[in-house]
Amino acid sequence: MRRIEVQDLTKYYGDKLVLHGIDMGVGEHEVVVLIGPSGSGKSTLLRCIGRLVPYDYGKIFLDGVPIDDPALAGNELPKRVGVVFQSYNLFPHLDVLDNITLAPRKVHGIDRDVAEARALEELEKLGIADLADSYPDKLSSGQQQRVAIVRALVNDPEVLLLDEITAALDPELVGGVLSVIRDLKAQGMTMVIVTHEMGFARDVADRVYFLDQARILEEGPPDRVLGDPEHPRTRQFLQRIIEAGRL
Amino acid sequence: MSIVSTVVVFGLAALWITSSAHWPRLRDQFFSWSHIEESFPDVLRGFWINMRVWIISMILIMLISLLFAALRALRGPWFAPFRVFAVLYIDLFRGIPAVLLMLLFGLGIPALQLPGVPDAALFWGTVALVVSYVAYTTEVYRSGIDAVHDSQRAAAKALGLTQWQTLRHAILPQAVRNVVPALLNLAVALQKDVALLSIIGVRDAVREARIFTARTFNYSSLIAAAILFLIASIPMARFADWVTRRDQERRLQRTM
Numbered sequence: 001m002r003r004i005e006v007q008d009l010t011k012y013y014g015d016k017l018v019l020h021g022i023d024m025g026v027g028e029h030e031v032v033v034l035i036g037p038s039g040s041g042k043s044t045l046l047r048c049i050g051r052l053v054p055y056d057y058g059k060i061f062l063d064g065v066p067i068d069d070p071a072l073a074g075n076e077l078p079k080r081v082g083v084v085f086q087s088y089n090l091f092p093h094l095d096v097l098d099n100i101t102l103a104p105r106k107v108h109g110i111d112r113d114v115a116e117a118r119a120l121e122e123l124e125k126l127g128i129a130d131l132a133d134s135y136p137d138k139l140s141s142g143q144q145q146r147v148a149i150v151r152a153l154v155n156d157p158e159v160l161l162l163d164e165i166t167a168a169l170d171p172e173l174v175g176g177v178l179s180v181i182r183d184l185k186a187q188g189m190t191m192v193i194v195t196h197e198m199g200f201a202r203d204v205a206d207r208v209y210f211l212d213q214a215r216i217l218e219e220g221p222p223d224r225v226l227g228d229p230e231h232p233r234t235r236q237f238l239q240r241i242i243e244a245g246r247l
Numbered sequence: 248m249s250i251v252s253t254v255v256v257f258g259l260a261a262l263w264i265t266s267s268a269h270w271p272r273l274r275d276q277f278f279s280w281s282h283i284e285e286s287f288p289d290v291l292r293g294f295w296i297n298m299r300v301w302i303i304s305m306i307l308i309m310l311i312s313l314l315f316a317a318l319r320a321l322r323g324p325w326f327a328p329f330r331v332f333a334v335l336y337i338d339l340f341r342g343i344p345a346v347l348l349m350l351l352f353g354l355g356i357p358a359l360q361l362p363g364v365p366d367a368a369l370f371w372g373t374v375a376l377v378v379s380y381v382a383y384t385t386e387v388y389r390s391g392i393d394a395v396h397d398s399q400r401a402a403a404k405a406l407g408l409t410q411w412q413t414l415r416h417a418i419l420p421q422a423v424r425n426v427v428p429a430l431l432n433l434a435v436a437l438q439k440d441v442a443l444l445s446i447i448g449v450r451d452a453v454r455e456a457r458i459f460t461a462r463t464f465n466y467s468s469l470i471a472a473a474i475l476f477l478i479a480s481i482p483m484a485r486f487a488d489w490v491t492r493r494d495q496e497r498r499l500q501r502t503m
Contacts, residue, residue: 052401078407089402093420102416103406137500151406 001064002027003159003190004049009058011044018044019055020214026159029188033201033222036211037237042194043163045211049192050083050161062159075107082152086164088144090136090151096123097132100151108155115154122150126180142173149180160184162193166200178204198241202226210234279467286459286468294452294475297441300373304441305434308380313423315381316388317414333385340382346443348375353447372444380437387429391422428494431487438480452476 002025009022019041026032034042047053049060051067060067067077090099100122101115110118123129126146136144145165152160162181166174178200184191185204195201201208201222208225210218210233218231229235264270315336318329340348352375357366365371395418403413445453452472459468 047401050405052404074409075407078405083402083405085398085402085405087398089398091399091402091417091421093424103408106412106416107407155406 003030003063004192005059005061005064006045006049007059007061009045009048009055009060011041011048011053011055011057017214019048022058022216024209024216024219026190026192027206029190030206031185031189031191031193031204033193033195033205033208034211035195035198035201035208035226035237040211041214042209042211046083046161046163046192046194050081051077052083078103079108079155080157081159081161082155082157083161084145084148084152084163084165087168088136088141088148090144090148092136095133095135096139096147099136099147100154103151104154118154119150122153123147126150140173141169142176145169145173145177146180149177158190160189160191162191162195164194164196166195166197196241198226198238210237212237275465277466277470279465282459282463282465282467283471286456287471289455289459290452290468290471290475293450293455294472294479296369296449296451297444297476298479300369300376300444300451301438301441304373304376304380305437307377308384308433308437309430311377312381312384312388313419315385316392316422317419319385319389320392320414320418321410323410337382337385340378341386343379345376345379345440346446348379349443349447351375352378353444353449368447369444369449372447372449376437376440376443380433380440384430384433387426387433388422390429391424391426392418394425395421428487428491431483431490435480435484435487438483439476442476 004024004026006022006024009019010017011019022041022045024032024045034045036042044053048055049067051060062072062077062080065071072080091102094102097116097119100119101110101112104110104115104118105112120129120132123132126149128143128146131139131143131147136147139147145168149165165181166177169177174197178197181191181193181200182204193201193204203222205222208220208222209216210225210229210231212233218225218229218234225234226238229238267273315333318326319333321329349372352371353368356364356371357368360366399417399421400413403417408416442451442453444451445457448454450458452475453469456468456472460466
């Protein structure tokens, strides 16, 4: 049984079809990367899996249990599926430590001392423990994104959803954040990643899905989908990215 | 240069007014020092009532409107009655002049002589002010809540916070910070609107001043009341300006 299973997922924004009959899956310890042009639906797909937005048809399962099942109601799904966003979405009125410990303390009922010790431990691993008392607006974009990753990790999720997490970073800070994700892969974290960094996708993905106009057009190992795609639309997309110098 | 021009213009204006043929009459009617002095103790005692009502109603207004705005911000069908209530409340009480609410509550309700209901004009006058201002202040809070980016809700949801926890820990602290300048300006407005208490018989500063005027046919007691309101409101208005400026600098810094 796969960790995440998506069956025939369909979603509209008003009249606009944004996801059309999506079938996909993510195995245990697998890293799946979703690529495709802007507006192809890849971020929406990720948000559906994280139950952040509703969908119209189809099913999404976590370990065989539908995500709208009472067994995953309330904070059960958020505990098991962590999300990191493009623009970090840290809480600006809370310092780094409070940002990270908010969910453990308020949602999962963990004592402040325990939660903070855990947070510091994770910050230490990423080499940013000295930022614990800072407020988000004092941090660089790369530091903010690493704090956001720690915030997702302290809940010990089984799956991590990463939504274009380097798209808003200063270019020279992208590498630092991506190396954190490589480390997570090495530790066996199951991840679904939406990214425009094709080099990173090739490097970290076990499997790649190419989405265009609300559909999955192609799926396979990164070397094949990114190196020798079957679908003409995938080839065109990759060609443009190569021309833009991003592969 | 600007100091010189200001002094010259204001000096000429003062000279023009005081040299007018009517000035002595004006001075005696409005600026008679002996009348101001005589009425001052009563007016000051009344003003103390104004200030206490101001503080108490301000606290109630801030808390009640925050609650209303929070209820209104909750999503989902279960909270629809709260949202409808908030909309009706705001439409109703923002549309009625405060002076009418003051008469309705302050004179109307005590006249009913309902058992177990306080009949003090002071109490109902305060209620009228609170009811009227809550309608505005709820809208102010709402604008602050709307100004918090949706991505903050998404982050809270992804972390498993309930709707209420999201409001309490993520949205409202930012929303309140957004609207502090607007709230302070409402507080300045309320500081003067407490004078409406005088029309329902509460012996506040304005009422005391009018009693004196009725007795002496001299308006200097009203000037005494005006001076007291100015002494209270100018520092408050300056404070509001200062907070607003600081808030703008903070926003500017964030975008840089």
